[in-house]
Structure formats: C-alpha cells, structure tokens
Amino acid sequence: EPEVTQTPSHQVTQMGQEVILRCVPISNHLYFYWYRQILGQKVEFLVSFYNNEISEKSEIFDDQFSVERPDGSNFTLKIRSTKLEDSAMYFCASSEGTGLEEQYFGPGTRLTVT
Amino acid sequence: AQRVTQPEKLLSVFKGAPVELKCNYSYSGSPELFWYVQYSRQRLQLLLRHISRESIKGFTADLNKGETSFHLKKPFAQEEDSAMYYCALSGRATGGFKTIFGAGTRLFVKA
Numbered sequence: 001e002p003e004v005t006q007t008p009s010h011q012v013t014q015m016g017q018e019v020i021l022r023c024v025p026i027s028n029h030l031y032f033y034w035y036r037q038i039l040g041q042k043v044e045f046l047v048s049f050y051n052n053e054i055s056e057k058s059e060i061f062d063d064q065f066s067v068e069r070p071d072g073s074n075f076t077l078k079i080r081s082t083k084l085e086d087s088a089m090y091f092c093a094s095s096e097g098t099g100l101e102e103q104y105f106g107p108g109t110r111l112t113v114t
Numbered sequence: 115a116q117r118v119t120q121p122e123k124l125l126s127v128f129k130g131a132p133v134e135l136k137c138n139y140s141y142s143g144s145p146e147l148f149w150y151v152q153y154s155r156q157r158l159q160l161l162l163r164h165i166s167r168e169s170i171k172g173f174t175a176d177l178n179k180g181e182t183s184f185h186l187k188k189p190f191a192q193e194e195d196s197a198m199y200y201c202a203l204s205g206r207a208t209g210g211f212k213t214i215f216g217a218g219t220r221l222f223v224k225a
Contacts, residue, residue: 033213043158043200043215055210091158099211100146100204105158 002026004106006092012112013082021077021109023092031055032075033093033103034067043091048099049075055099082113116141118203120216127191128224135186135219137175137201145205147177147184150215152198161186161199171195191223 005024013019025032034046048055049067066078075094079086089110093103117140127133139145149161162170164177164184175186184201201216 031211035215042217045213045215048210048212050210056207056212058212099206099213102148102160102163103213105150107157 004092004094004104006090006106006109008109009107010110010112012114015084015113016081019079019082019111021079021090021092021111023075023077023106024073025075025092025094026104027073029094029096029104031095031097031099031101031103032067032069033095034077035091035093036060036088037091037108038085038088046077050099079111082111084113087111087113116203116205116212116214118201118214118216120199120201120219122219123217124220124222126222126224129193130190133186133188133191133195133221133223135199135201135221137184137186137216139182139184139201139203141182141203141205143205145203147175148202148204149173149175149184149186150200150202152200154197158200191221193223193225196221196223 007022032049035043037043045058047057047061064080068076089108091108092106095101095103119138147164150158151161152158173188175184177184198218198220200218204213
C-alpha cells in the first residue's frame, strides 16, 4: 500500500540555520499539507498546496517558511532561519482530491533547534 | 473562530467498558469532521469521518449540528484501542481548505 514518506526522521540544527524537510506524497494525490506538533501540544496546520501553489496557510506560516514541489515527486518545507521555537515534529500529508478528503500522513520529521 | 475542543487529555477505562471521547467544534459553515488515531509508534491515520457514517473497529461518531459535537463512541473497549485520538475539522478558509485538530485524547484501556 502506498505511503507518504518523510526524510530525515530527525534533524538537529543550530539557531539561524536553514533547514529543508522533505516529503514524498502518494503519487496520485493532488493536495499536499504540512503540519507541526510542538511537544505536548496539538497538531497545527501550516499550509496546503495544490496545483503548484499554496492553497491556504495559517498565521504560523510566515515569511520564514516556504514550500516547494521541485519535481514530480518531492514536496519540501524550508525554514530560512530557524529559531528555538521551531523545534517540533513536522508532518507531511497528502489527499486525493479536495482538502475535505481523508489525509494520509507521513511518519514525521523531528526538528531540534539548538 | 474555528476551533476543535477535546476536553479530556486522558481517558482510562477497563476492557469491555463503554468509551466516549468528546469533541466539540466551532465553525461558521459546513465542515467535514474526522477522527484520526495514532497508535504507539505508528503514524497518524484516519479512523472515521462523519460523511461516511461507517463503524470502524467498532467505533461510531455522530455529528450533532445543534450541539456542534462529534463524539466518538464504542460500546466495548478493547486493549488494542489504546492510542491517541484526534478530532479534526476541515473546512474552506479564505483561499483553500484548512484542517484544525483538537488537542487529542489519550485512551488507555486496562485489562
């Protein structure tokens, strides 16, 4: 059964550094998402992406964040200059059709900013 | 404001007992409601959604628009039901679609 994959599983970076988190959504899916979960807190929506552009973004998704689909398979989240408070689990998800469909989640990337 | 509230962080029941995980939402429109589950060391996955009206692993959830609730129920809990349960709401926002998760309820089913 196809699955969403994410790399790396754990990323440690220093404050101020740029990080790129990678995701490979399920191949026939059209909508892609990024979420984050700070330890002990709820899963928070960051951004949805459809037809090669951002469909919706949250207040958290400021100018420090960007998303890209550089080729036909990868979907990336870039954080330009990481802060301590960016430390969290980042989940990628994809869905077949609209944003109202079931979302399939990746295993997550744990980002630790020191 | 769009919000999903799960009032219980932890729910502990004995095997065979009924379970109800509460979820209330606030949304100005017609949202889609979901329950996602995360078993130990596994990824987040869909348990059920209100539109399908299915019973999955013995769980059901009824959307009550009057009370803006979508509680998850199971008549007889099993040990393998122990997991983290998230209620989620998807709806149209300013441009596209957005999904809001509740804080989650950890269900612990004791033998």
